[in-house]
Amino acid sequence: MKKGVLLVNLGSPKSTDPKDVKEYLGEFLMDERVIDVPLWARTLLVKGIILNTRPKKSAEAYSKIWWDEGSPLIVLSERLQAKVSEKVDVPVALAMRYGTPSLKEGLEELNAKGVDEVLILPLYPQFAMATTETILVLAEELRKEHFPHMRFSDIPAFYNKPEYIEVLSKSIHEKIEDLDYEMLVFSYHGVPERHIRKSDVTKSHCKIDGSCCQTPSQAHQFCYRHQCYETTRQVAEKLNLKEGTYFTSFQSRLGFDPWLQPYTDRTIERFGKEGIKKMAIVTPAFVSDCLETLEEIAMEGEEIFHEMGGKEFTTIPCLNDRDDWAHVVATWINDWALVEASKAIA
Structure with missing residues (x-):
C-alpha cells in the first residue's frame, strides 16, 4: 500500500467579503459537534439569528488580520x-x-x-x-x-508528547526570556461544559469541579479541559515557572450555556485591575495563528489590558511553520x- x-x-x-464569511460560518456552526443541539434548534439559531447578524462583524475582524x-x-x-x-x-x-x-x-x-x-x-x-x-x-x-x-x-x-512540549516551551522562552513580565496567561479556546461531559468515556468522572482533571482516569484521553491544564502544567515545569506567575484561561464563547472558565477576557481585565502591568499570553490550543489569536487576543485582549491600567502586553506566536x-x-x-x-x- x-x-x-x-x-x-x-x-x-x-x-x-461578508458573503464568504457567511458561507464559512454557516458550514462551521451547522456542524453538530460544534453546536450540539437538535437540528431544528441549530438551524433556528445559526440560520435564523447568527448568519443574519454576525458575518459583517466577523468580516471586519478578519480584515484586521x-x-x-x-x-x-x-x-x-x-x-x-x-x-x-x-x-x-x-x-x-x-x-x-x-x-x-x-x-x-x-x-x-x-x-x-x-x-x-x-x-x-x-x-x-x-x-x-x-x-x-x-x-x-x-x-x-x-x-x-x-x-x-x-x-x-x-x-x-499530542498535548503531552515530550517533543511537542519541548518545542512549545522553547517558543515561549524565546519571547519571555528578556521580558520582565509579571503574569503569563495560557489561553485555550473555550468549549461548552457539556462537551466535556459528553466526551467522558466513563460517563461519571468529569464533573468540572476543580479536582477531576487532576485525578487519574481513562476519561483524560478525551477530556479537553484536562489536556489543556496538563499542557500548562508540563510547560510550566519545563520552564521552571514560579507558582503565581502563570494562569490558565479559556477564550471565545457563544450563546448562554456555561462554557469552560475562567474566561480569558475577564482574566485579562481582572489582572489589569489588580495592578499587573506586564503580561504575556500564549495560545496553545492553536498551532497556527488565526482570527482567535491575532484579533481576539493580540488586539482585543491588549485593548482590555490597557483599559484596565496594564502597560505591556506581549503575545506569543503559535508554532506556525x-x-x-x-x-x-x-x-x-x-x-x-x-x-x-x-x-x-x-
Missing part, C-alpha cells in the same frame, strides 16, 4: 506543509475541516498520487468534539462514500511510515 499524510486544520473564509497572501491560518498551514514535505518520503496533502481545501479535496489529491494508506494528522494538540472528533468522523464518512479502498489511521492528541515544529511533525510521520512498513513485512 502506498502511504500518504493529510494535515488538517480548522479552516478560514475565502476572503473578508488578513495578509496580502490570504488568510494567515491558510498561509501558515501551507508553509508548514511545505517544510514537512521536504523532510518525509511520502506525499503530504493539506485540508481544512471547514472551507477550502476541503477534506474531500485533500483526500482526492492523495488518491490521485496512488495513496491508499492515509495518516490523518489533525493539527490540534488537545482533543475536543469540535476539533479532532469532527475531523475524524467526516473523514470516515468520506472514505466510505468516495474512497472505500483507502485505509485510515490517525495521530491522537517553525523549523523545529516542522521537524517534530515530520518525525511523527516518518515513525508512522516505519511502523506501517514493519507491519507489512511481518
